[in-house]
Amino acid sequence: MTAPRTIVIAGAGIGGLTAALALAAQGFRVLICEKTGRLEEAGAGLQLSPNATRILIGLGLQPRLAPHVTTPASVSIMTARSGGEVIRLPLGSARDHAPYWLVHRADLQSALLGAVTAHPDIELRLGCPVDTFRAQPGGIAVNDESALALIGADGAWSTVRRQVFPETRPQFSGLIAWRGTLETSRLDSDLFPHGVQLWMGPKAHLVVYPVSSGERINMVAIMPGAVMQPGSSDTGDTGEIRRHFAASHWPANARAMIESVENWRRWPLFTIQDGGMWHEGSVALLGDAAHAMLPFAAQGAGMAIEDAAVLAQCLGTAGHDAAGIAPALERYAQLRQPRVTRVQRTARQSGQIYHLRGPMALARDLTMRALGAGRLQARQDWIYNWKL
Ligand SMILES: Cc1cc2nc3c(=O)[nH]c(=O)nc-3n(C[C@H](O)[C@H](O)[C@H](O)COP(=O)(O)OP(=O)(O)OC[C@H]3O[C@@H](n4cnc5c(N)ncnc54)[C@H](O)[C@@H]3O)c2cc1C
Numbered sequence: 001m002t003a004p005r006t007i008v009i010a011g012a013g014i015g016g017l018t019a020a021l022a023l024a025a026q027g028f029r030v031l032i033c034e035k036t037g038r039l040e041e042a043g044a045g046l047q048l049s050p051n052a053t054r055i056l057i058g059l060g061l062q063p064r065l066a067p068h069v070t071t072p073a074s075v076s077i078m079t080a081r082s083g084g085e086v087i088r089l090p091l092g093s094a095r096d097h098a099p100y101w102l103v104h105r106a107d108l109q110s111a112l113l114g115a116v117t118a119h120p121d122i123e124l125r126l127g128c129p130v131d132t133f134r135a136q137p138g139g140i141a142v143n144d145e146s147a148l149a150l151i152g153a154d155g156a157w158s159t160v161r162r163q164v165f166p167e168t169r170p171q172f173s174g175l176i177a178w179r180g181t182l183e184t185s186r187l188d189s190d191l192f193p194h195g196v197q198l199w200m201g202p203k204a205h206l207v208v209y210p211v212s213s214g215e216r217i218n219m220v221a222i223m224p225g226a227v228m229q230p231g232s233s234d235t236g237d238t239g240e241i242r243r244h245f246a247a248s249h250w251p252a253n254a255r256a257m258i259e260s261v262e263n264w265r266r267w268p269l270f271t272i273q274d275g276g277m278w279h280e281g282s283v284a285l286l287g288d289a290a291h292a293m294l295p296f297a298a299q300g301a302g303m304a305i306e307d308a309a310v311l312a313q314c315l316g317t318a319g320h321d322a323a324g325i326a327p328a329l330e331r332y333a334q335l336r337q338p339r340v341t342r343v344q345r346t347a348r349q350s351g352q353i354y355h356l357r358g359p360m361a362l363a364r365d366l367t368m369r370a371l372g373a374g375r376l377q378a379r380q381d382w383i384y385n386w387k388l
Pocket residue numbers: 010011012013014015016033034035036043045046047048128129130131153154155156157158159160177179220267286287288289295298299300301302303304
């Protein structure tokens with residue numbers, strides 16, 4: 001039997017671990033139940049913009065993350081049409097002391113894990129899937145533990161969501177993210193991306209940036225494809241990438257980077273439709289469980305981190321009384337949904353713009369140049385300048 005001020009979190013991904021730290025900072029005891037027996041090095045690079053890094057720094061994670069992050073000077077938007085740069089957006093100095101970070105997901109997860117395991121009020125149970133839960137007086141029974149609330153931070157294929165909102169299912173976008181890394185030293189110095197490089201091309205795009213303090217380069221190639229097995233990644237046939245990023249459409253420099261990757265894996269991109277339900281009684285969803293999105297705004301983990309901070313603030317304001325939990329979770333959902341829906345739409349629209357072809361691609365490139373770096377950057381302000 002767990003103590004009465006306990007919150008159970010299903011899932012020890014970026015969202016679940018951040019939520020545990022934020023809830024513990026509000027005086028809750030947190031039990032994280034993670035399905036897998038070992039936290040694997042899943043995924044590759046992540047861009048974390050100031051709206052997310054501000055929260056991580058506030059939770060005291062900067063010393064653990066500093067050795068692993070890279071702070072890019074700019075985002076270069078490149079076009080496959082000419083092989084050159086359309087425009088460079090300086091990322092500038094940190095916004096309100098919050099930097100833009102490039103980090104390997106495994107480094108972020110282990111920094112969060114280090115803080116979680118050092119915290120006296122957080123318990124992490126590995127090999128502990130959340131599969132059954134039911135409402136009971138004063139809260140919820142989860143895997144035979146009593147708690148005030150259950151937070152489903154168990155990813156796009158969430159078991160918690162399936163039980164509470166069975167009608168919400170992940171939808172396949174028709175796109176595959178091929179993700180891989182390579183040692184920086186393997187890339188010719190003239191190809192080395194000093195900041196983030198975003199290549200736009202016909203029905204595809206490519207994102208390249210350094211991770212692991214610049215020792216490795218992270219590469220993501222987005223293109224149409226079929227799903228092998230929903231909910232998992234696989235090594236696939238790398239010939240598919242070479243064929244899609246063919247010399248007829250893609251310049252030699254982009255193709256040389258693609259050729260240098262050592263460990264491609266394909267991730268079918270599934271999304272959760274905007275505007276779904278996030279909360280029912282003492283149960284709430286967070287991160288990809290609530291809003292798995294296309295990664296084209298580089299905000300999926302960022303939104304999970306923001307969710308964690310808002311959730312903890314709402315529950316903290318409600319106090320540790322069971323009667324305040326459901327209204328606090330409702331408030332959390334109301335505060336988060338409009339912003340997350342806007343980010344989901346922005347990500348979809350960005351993909352459509354990046355993948356234009358022919359005269360439309362030329363018009364896009366000319367429009368971006370005409371708008372200029374200042375105006376293009378100001379379009380991100382509503383995302384990056386968000387604060388709790
Ligand atoms: C190609 C690509 C590039 C991306 N780039 C970026 C980026 O640059 N910036 C950014 O912010 N985001 C990015 N994202 C998105 C980001 O990776 C995700 O949004 C984020 O990792 C989601 O975290 P999460 O904690 O919600 O879910 P997950 O990371 O999926 O974690 C869920 C956890 O729950 C566990 N679990 C599952 N079921 C159960 C259960 N029943 N009981 C207990 N545990 C369970 C799982 O094992 C897992 O550990 C990218 C995504 C992709 C695909």
